[in-house]
Amino acid sequence: MSKPTLIVIAGPTASGKTATAIEVAKSLNTVIINADSRQFYKEMSIGTAVPTPKELQEVKHYFVQHISILDNYDVAAYEKDVMILLRKLFMKHDQVVLTGGSGLFIDAVCKGIDAMPDIDKAVRQKVEQLYRDGGLTALQQEVQRLDPEYWAIVDWKNPRRLQRALEVCYQTGKTFTSFRTSTSAKRDFDIVKYALLWDKQQLYNRINLRVEQMLSQGLVEEARRLYPYRRRNALNTVGYKELFEYFDGNINLMEAIEQIKLNTRHYAKRQMTWLRRDQEYNWINPSMGERITFPMVKPSAERQS
Numbered sequence: 001m002s003k004p005t006l007i008v009i010a011g012p013t014a015s016g017k018t019a020t021a022i023e024v025a026k027s028l029n030t031v032i033i034n035a036d037s038r039q040f041y042k043e044m045s046i047g048t049a050v051p052t053p054k055e056l057q058e059v060k061h062y063f064v065q066h067i068s069i070l071d072n073y074d075v076a077a078y079e080k081d082v083m084i085l086l087r088k089l090f091m092k093h094d095q096v097v098l099t100g101g102s103g104l105f106i107d108a109v110c111k112g113i114d115a116m117p118d119i120d121k122a123v124r125q126k127v128e129q130l131y132r133d134g135g136l137t138a139l140q141q142e143v144q145r146l147d148p149e150y151w152a153i154v155d156w157k158n159p160r161r162l163q164r165a166l167e168v169c170y171q172t173g174k175t176f177t178s179f180r181t182s183t184s185a186k187r188d189f190d191i192v193k194y195a196l197l198w199d200k201q202q203l204y205n206r207i208n209l210r211v212e213q214m215l216s217q218g219l220v221e222e223a224r225r226l227y228p229y230r231r232r233n234a235l236n237t238v239g240y241k242e243l244f245e246y247f248d249g250n251i252n253l254m255e256a257i258e259q260i261k262l263n264t265r266h267y268a269k270r271q272m273t274w275l276r277r278d279q280e281y282n283w284i285n286p287s288m289g290e291r292i293t294f295p296m297v298k299p300s301a302e303r304q305s
Contacts, residue, residue, distance in 0.1 A: 003188065003190045006095075007024065008098050008099070008106060008192065010106055010193065010194070011101065011271070012203060012275075013210075013271065015198055015286075017196060022058055026058065031060040031062065031093065032059050033082060033099075034099065035106045036099075037104075039063075040066060042065040042068055043226060044235075046217050046218055046219045046222045062085060070232070075104055075108045076113050079108040103153075107278075110193075117179070118171075119168070123170045127170065136162075140156050149175065152270070157241075159236075160233060193281045193282065194292050196285075204265055223240050238263045242257075245259075
């Protein structure tokens, strides 16, 4: 019997992944696993563009708003949870769709998690001291110097990501990237990858429109409710952190909105850089009318468990 297939649908933010994944899942009579780490949290809805109630009714989704911002949850836990779920789903479905914009989480499912070195207390303290003395700028400059390849794709406004990379660099004398890309776990299912490719200006227009839609849906009010938890890592996210700066009185609302649009464009650029490094992706251009088709798989009746 042929192996089941995991169909990956990736792409930058605002590229239409959710709608595409739903279309594909419906055509194949299957389900969707979310790989957008920002959509894991039940308290965050508008700013993370979670699927609408209607979309969630059309196709069964997993890992959408399943945890709290107060929970500790990382990519290793996600990989473990998804692999357990896939074993169950593949007893029922020939194909399962995995979609999202978090490349690290997609790679964890497809390739496995790299075994990172243990970090000495002294090394961790060294990195913490660097952050205390020089702030985010010091971390950014050091990562850019020691691991330019990781700098090209990392969220350079996320201090924890930068600190982790520096800890590995200092501990081993090697780049964080060299550990990230060293492992490729064997999977007992086939993997077919697609990524949505838009013209840059078209994508930027879609991003700006999405931000305006979020604002009209109540993004400012949602961020205000979450403001007391702003130090939680889950809220170190574009769309929220800019509004937190507005609430602090550091910028006005119009400046916050423009920063959200700008930072979202930067985020999309990093997502594209990450995806382009993986030669397994088949690129689909929705603006040219291209659609995902599957000559290698076909809709089928549910598997007999």
